[in-house]
Amino acid sequence: MKNLRILVVLPLYGGSLPIGRYVASALKEDGHIVEVFEAPEFNSAYESLKSLKVTTDRLDYLQNTFLNVVSQAVLAKTETFEPDMVLCMAQAPLNHQALKRLRRDGVTTAMWFVEDYRLFTYWKSFAPMYDIFAVIQKEPFFDELTAIGQPNALYLPLAAQPDFHKPMELTSVEQRKFGSTVSFMGAGYPNRRIAFRELVNHDFKIWGSDWDGDHVLEPLVQLKGARVTPEECVKIFNATTINLNLHSSIQADELVTYGDFVNPRTFELAACGACQLVDKRSLLSEAFAEDELATFSSMKELLEKIDYFQNKPDECAMYAGKAKARVLADHTYKARMRTLIDFTTQRIEGWPKQIASPAALDTIPPELAANIRSLLGKLGLPENVTFDDLVWAVRQQQGTLSELDTAVLFLDEWQKLYSKRH
Amino acid sequence: MKHYLVIQLARFGDLIQTKRLLATLCAREKASVHLCVDRSLEALARLVYPQVTVHAIAAHGTGLKGSEAVRAMLLDNTNVFGDLKSVDFQSVYNLNFSPLNFRLAALFDSERVEGYAWKDGQELTTLWPSMAMRWSDYRRLGINLVDFWAGYCPDMIAPASVNPEASPKGGGIGVVLAGRESRRSLPVGTLARTLTTLASSSKTIRIQLLGGASEVAAGQAVIKELPPKLQAITSNLAGKTGWADLIDVVGSLDMLITPDTGTMHLAAHLGTPVRAFFLSSAWCFETGPYGKGHTVYQASTECLPCLEIQECPYETKCLSGFNAPEFQRFLVTNKSAHAPDGMIAFHSEFDALGQTYTSYAGVDKQAEQRIAFRTFIQQYLTGSGGDVSDFTQILADRIYRDRDWITQLNPNATLGI
Numbered sequence: 064m065k066n067l068r069i070l071v072v073l074p075l076y077g078g079s080l081p082i083g084r085y086v087a088s089a090l091k092e093d094g095h096i097v098e099v100f101e102a103p104e105f106n107s108a109y110e111s112l113k114s115l116k117v118t119t120d121r122l123d124y125l126q127n128t129f130l131n132v133v134s135q136a137v138l139a140k141t142e143t144f145e146p147d148m149v150l151c152m153a154q155a156p157l158n159h160q161a162l163k164r165l166r167r168d169g170v171t172t173a174m175w176f177v178e179d180y181r182l183f184t185y186w187k188s189f190a191p192m193y194d195i196f197a198v199i200q201k202e203p204f205f206d207e208l209t210a211i212g213q214p215n216a217l218y219l220p221l222a223a224q225p226d227f228h229k230p231m232e233l234t235s236v237e238q239r240k241f242g243s244t245v246s247f248m249g250a251g252y253p254n255r256r257i258a259f260r261e262l263v264n265h266d267f268k269i270w271g272s273d274w275d276g277d278h279v280l281e282p283l284v285q286l287k288g289a290r291v292t293p294e295e296c297v298k299i300f301n302a303t304t305i306n307l308n309l310h311s312s313i314q315a316d317e318l319v320t321y322g323d324f325v326n327p328r329t330f331e332l333a334a335c336g337a338c339q340l341v342d343k344r345s346l347l348s349e350a351f352a353e354d355e356l357a358t359f360s361s362m363k364e365l366l367e368k369i370d371y372f373q374n375k376p377d378e379c380a381m382y383a384g385k386a387k388a389r390v391l392a393d394h395t396y397k398a399r400m401r402t403l404i405d406f407t408t409q410r411i412e413g414w415p416k417q418i419a420s421p422a423a424l425d426t427i428p429p430e431l432a433a434n435i436r437s438l439l440g441k442l443g444l445p446e447n448v449t450f451d452d453l454v455w456a457v458r459q460q461q462g463t464l465s466e467l468d469t470a471v472l473f474l475d476e477w478q479k480l481y482s483k484r485h
Numbered sequence: 486m487k488h489y490l491v492i493q494l495a496r497f498g499d500l501i502q503t504k505r506l507l508a509t510l511c512a513r514e515k516a517s518v519h520l521c522v523d524r525s526l527e528a529l530a531r532l533v534y535p536q537v538t539v540h541a542i543a544a545h546g547t548g549l550k551g552s553e554a555v556r557a558m559l560l561d562n563t564n565v566f567g568d569l570k571s572v573d574f575q576s577v578y579n580l581n582f583s584p585l586n587f588r589l590a591a592l593f594d595s596e597r598v599e600g601y602a603w604k605d606g607q608e609l610t611t612l613w614p615s616m617a618m619r620w621s622d623y624r625r626l627g628i629n630l631v632d633f634w635a636g637y638c639p640d641m642i643a644p645a646s647v648n649p650e651a652s653p654k655g656g657g658i659g660v661v662l663a664g665r666e667s668r669r670s671l672p673v674g675t676l677a678r679t680l681t682t683l684a685s686s687s688k689t690i691r692i693q694l695l696g697g698a699s700e701v702a703a704g705q706a707v708i709k710e711l712p713p714k715l716q717a718i719t720s721n722l723a724g725k726t727g728w729a730d731l732i733d734v735v736g737s738l739d740m741l742i743t744p745d746t747g748t749m750h751l752a753a754h755l756g757t758p759v760r761a762f763f764l765s766s767a768w769c770f771e772t773g774p775y776g777k778g779h780t781v782y783q784a785s786t787e788c789l790p791c792l793e794i795q796e797c798p799y800e801t802k803c804l805s806g807f808n809a810p811e812f813q814r815f816l817v818t819n820k821s822a823h824a825p826d827g828m829i830a831f832h833s834e835f836d837a838l839g840q841t842y843t844s845y846a847g848v849d850k851q852a853e854q855r856i857a858f859r860t861f862i863q864q865y866l867t868g869s870g871g872d873v874s875d876f877t878q879i880l881a882d883r884i885y886r887d888r889d890w891i892t893q894l895n896p897n898a899t900l901g902i
Contacts, residue, residue, distance in 0.1 A: 428556045434563075458606040464591040466566035467559070472591060473544075474558035476584035481546030481554075 066445065066452060067404065067415055068096045070146040072137055074154035075106040079177050081293045082327065082396075083152035085224040086175070089396035092226075094445045096452045098144045098459065102156050105133050134161035141170055144455065147415040148407065151193070153178045162192040171414055173197060173403060177221060179324065180204050182313070187211060195407050199324040201346065215410045219403060220350060221327040222394045223334035227293070230336040230387075231301050241295070242302035243268040245369060248291060249328065252311035256280065258318040258362055259307075265369065270299055300337040305372050305379065307365070308332060308341040318362055319343070325350055330394050333386035338379040340368050350394060355385040420449040434467055450475070488572050490519045490593075492579045492600075494544045494586055497747025500526050501533065501754050502775070505635035505647045505839070506578060511536055512642055521569065521589070524561075529728040533754060540565050544585055566592055578637050582614065599637045612889065613637060616865075619884045624790050625851045626858040627770030632839030636866055644775075644839040649756030651778030656737030657691030658684055659757075661748045662700040662707065662723055668765040668793070668801060670744045673703060675807050677710035680742060682813045683760065684715050691718050693734055695748055698724030745772050753779060764803040766793045769831060770855070775840050779833040782807070785847060786827050803827065821846040837870065838863045 069090055073083040080103065090097045112125050133156040141149055149165060149172045151157060157165075165172050173195035176186055180200055190196050191212035197219035198204055208216040233241065244266035247259065251274035259269065260279050267283055270291050274284045291299070300306055308328050312320045319342045329347070332339040333356070341347070343360045357372070357379075359365040372379040407414055424446060427435055439448060442456045454475040457468045464472070489510045493503045500522060510518045519538045522530045525548075527541035542565045543549060543557035570592050577593045579586050579600040586601045587608045595604035602609040613636060620626075628636075635641040660680055663670040671679065684692055692715060694704040704721035711719060726734060735741060735748060736755040743749040743759060745767035752759050753774040761781045763769045768790035769781040784803035791797065806812060806828035815823040815830070824830060829847030833840065838859045844852070857876045861884075864871030871877070 426555065427559060428552055431556070431559050434559075461605045463570075463594055466563045466570055466592065469566050469588060469591045470559050470563040472588040473562060473585060474555060476588050477544070477546070477554070477558055480584070481549075 065415065065417070066094045066096060066448060067147040068098070068144060068452065068455070070098045070100060070137075070141055070144055070149045072100040072149060072151040072155040072157060073102045074152055075102045075109060075133075075156060077154055079152040079154060079175075082175075082177055082221070085222075085227065085396045086150065086152070086400060088224060088226070089400050091443070093397050093400060094448075096455050098140065098146065098455070100137050100140055100155075102133065105129075105136075105156070109133075130156055130158060131160070134158045137161060138164055141165065141168075147171065148173055148404075150175065150403075153183070159189075159192065162189070166192070166194075171195075171407065171411055173407065175219060175403070177327075179322075180207075194411055195403070197403055197406075201323065215406075217403065217406045219399055220325055220346065220394070221330055222396045222399045223327075223330040223390050224396050225334055225391055228297060228300075228331040228334035231297065233298060233302055237298055238302050240302075241298045242304075244304045244373065245307060246270065246299060246303040246305075247307040247309065248296055248299050249309075250311065251275075251277065251280075251288075252313060254312040254318045254320065255309055258309055258365075259283075261362055261366065262307075262369075268299075268303075270295075296331070297335060300332050300335040304338065304376070305369055306332050306337050306339040308339050309365075310342055310344060319360055319365075321345060321360070329356075330390050333383075333390040333394075336383050336387040338372060338383045339386070340365060340372070351386060351389055355382065355389050357382045420451055422447045423450040423453045426450055438467055438471070486515050486517050487513065487575045488517045488519065489513075490521065490569065490572070490574045490577045492521045492577065492581070492586060492589060494521070494523055494542075494581050494583060494589075497526060497529065498745075498750045498772070499581075499630070499747075500530060501747060501750035502631045502772070503580065503634055504533075504754060504775070505631045505641060505644070506580075506637060507534055507537055508647060509635055509638045509641045510578075513640070519569070519572065519574070521565075532728055532732055533751075540569055542566075542589075578634075580634055582610075584608075616884055619886070620858075620880075622883070623858060623880075624768055624771065626855045627768060628838065628859065628862060629770065629775060629840040630772050631775045635839070636862075639866065644835045645777070648753050648776035651753070651756050651758040651776055653739035654737050654757060655739060656734075657689045657693065657718070657739055658687070659693050659695055659735060659738040659741045659743075659748075659752075660707070661741065661743035661746050662694055662696035662703045663744070663746075668797065669763075669767045671762055671807055672804070673706045674710060675804070676742075677707045678813060679762075679807070679816065680707065681711055681715060682816045683740070683742060685712075686817045687739070689718070689739065692720070693738075694719065694721045694723055695726065695731065695734065696723035700724070745769075749774055762807060764807070765789070765797070765801065766791050769842055773831075773840065773842060774833060777833055777835065781831045781833070781842060782812075783829045783831060783842075783847075784827060785829045815846065819845070838866075 071087045087097050087099050151174045172193045174193040175197045195215045196213045197217040246268040248270040269283045274288045323345045343358045521540045523544040524541035530539045542562045577598045590603040595602040700723040704723040738757045741752040753776045759774040759779040764784035786803045806825040809825035812825045824846035831842035834843045861880050
């Protein structure tokens with residue numbers, strides 16, 4: 064596979080935002096030229112519209128207009144970067160008009176819809192507008208996608224980013240702050256609120272938002288229910304003896320719902336080599352063998368296993384070690400992106416476009432090879448990178464550029480201006 | 486010591502027209518002025534601007550191809566870029582709207598770059614050149630390019646101190662055979678007739694034809710059409726002059742006959758009187774000879790000034806005035822009544838903004854509007870002058886944009902105040 068140019072479009076905010084960053088990082092790690100559309104930088108302006116105190120129709124107009132500008136910004140970036148693929152994370156700010164334009168221009172688009180399709184139903188309007196639609200659930204979602212005109216659905220479960228989700232040494236201060244015998248990191252969904260009331264007698268910490276109004280759990284909620292950064296999450300995972308991982312549900316009748324998709328925390332905890340207890344999911348067995356993850360299927364079983372692992376730390380560590388090995392082998396974002404790229408190659412005829420472009424190193428005089436090789440090293444590019452991709456990588460740098468960086472950009476533009484003459 | 490850099494990657498004429506900006510920077514206290522040019526113009530730049538440090542890079546497309554070009558860009562240019570980066574420039578004036586200039590600006594902090602800058606991979610155009618694009622619909626009014634580039638500096642030196650007032654030097658007539666754009670030059674027959682008239686009426690002792698190697702044949706054709714008496718005193722120097730020779734020749738002339746060319750600007754720089762023929766895309770209020778004592782014969786058909794890149798749909802009718810029989814008479818008498826239709830004759834003058842031209846034959850229909858336009862620009866640059874009229878209100882609406890009003894923290898920031 065050639066090195067691709069991929070534009071990753073992040074959402075304005077939300078759960079798919081960190082995943083988008085892991086995706087960009089993994090693609091770069093695999094030698095692709097990645098440009099990221101930083102939609103979060105537009106979010107504060109979008110939010111500020113809501114404080115105008117204007118009529119709702121006027122606010123609606125302003126919000127749509129603003130999002131259209133953001134969509135146009137994605138199109139402009141696409142026009143300049145000329146990516147092989149525009150890879151959008153769930154809620155990426157591309158409106159219908161922009162998606163139509165990309166299709167008209169023959170730009171391959173993919174959406175990684177890392178949401179629960181039953182709850183986040185807007186996909187019905189947008190899914191057919193993407194060339195590839197990757198999802199974290201299976202049937203009947205696939206049938207529904209086919210029915211509305213999306214034939215290229217791909218099951219692409221979540222994953223971990225091993226250079227970020229990893230075992231780490233904590234200082235004693237961090238251990239005290241983030242550590243406990245049992246902890247849970249996540250939002251206060253109804254099923255979790257009910258379930259965790261049974262754990263109040265444990266050394267138990269709850270991290271994350273949306274736990275307010277629950278007087279029983281309130282003493283256990285850390286940081287006053289503030290959002291926890293991805294960096295803090297990793298510290299919590301590493302500092303906790305037993306990490307609970309109870310998938311969310313908006314209904315509180317069944318605390319363990321046996322839902323289908325596997326949440327990102329499952330993979331992240333595993334990659335950290337952390338001990339976790341996760342509720343059973345219908346798609347979990349495809350990702351982990353029974354001896355790789357400790358699961359529970361009822362509150363009774365959860366309580367029993369907490370007691371069991373507290374007394375059997377070696378067994379806890381054995382599960383953690385196996386889960387970590389499995390994640391590193393099969394469930395990294397790098398592996399997911401390879402799957403996505405392979406799938407796109409199979410489904411989209413003629414993708415990616417093969418443009419005969421020699422490696423940068425092959426086009427320069429030998430006496431300059433050492434300098435260019437050093438530049439490739441600085442930019443983390445493979446030796447076979449094309450000159451066009453080298454130029455873009457140079458352009459991605461921030462601040463003033465070195466003389467060699469500038470000369471590379473200058474040569475590129477010079478060739479565009481004068482190549483027709485030669 | 487304060488270091489300033491001017492990046493001028495365009496052609497011969499543009500290099501000379503950068504003079505007022507360079508002279509302004511040189512006039513600043515404890516100033517060290519640097520100039521970056523294409524290497525084909527390095528020798529000329531050193532001759533014309535001896536007080537300036539010249540940095541030469543490979544930028545033009547001529548004479549370079551294949552691995553030689555790559556070597557020049559990556560090896561030679563890298564070395565020069567390193568030199569430029571090693572100087573702590575107070576300001577960088579990057580003058581040309583070209584992708585090459587944007588890339589070169591990547592060496593410098595964008596906050597210090599005027600003109601065409603680069604910030605974290607994004608091309609940026611500062612306010613002054615952006616405004617120039619907005620008044621492109623008013624080309625007939627115009628501001629001289631010399632003054633436009635000097636306009637980056639609010640302390641620009643007086644226009645009269647840029648070039649010496651033109652006066653005959655005793656060495657006869659020089660003739661520039663053609664400009665870079667053939668449509669802007671007089672055809673051989675027209676040029677020979679005009680030369681014959683001016684040479685005969687001035688009783689010149691010597692005629693020197695100037696141009697590049699590609700104009701040797703044109704020179705021979707002009708000589709062929711001259712009367713024998715003039716043939717005898719004419720030498721065809723096309724392709725024979727280096728930069729130093731050209732400066733020597735042009736600096737010795739009584740008069741230079743020329744279309745809008747680099748040699749014309751060199752003559753103005755040296756104080757040699759210019760008789761310039763402006764037609765097609767050449768418009769004297771944009772690129773006319775700088776200084777006092779020059780004459781411009783400006784074609785004035787309604788379609789002018791046109792764009793070089795577009796084909797002429799009117800069979801170059803702007804040439805008709807130069808081909809009219811009465812033009813030869815007018816060259817001698819300079820009487821308005823003898824001027825052909827479709828032409829205005831101008832003498833070069835100054836106003837507060839810089840170079841302008843006053844008609845002495847033909848009707849300059851835009852004269853009044855031009856004064857208003859130039860006053861408007863002068864007020865923008867210096868805060869002085871200006872009034873309110875219907876036309877200045879139209880200009881304000883046309884030239885000032887929402888984002889200037891809304892986002893420009895300091896309206897003079899791009900002017901270096």
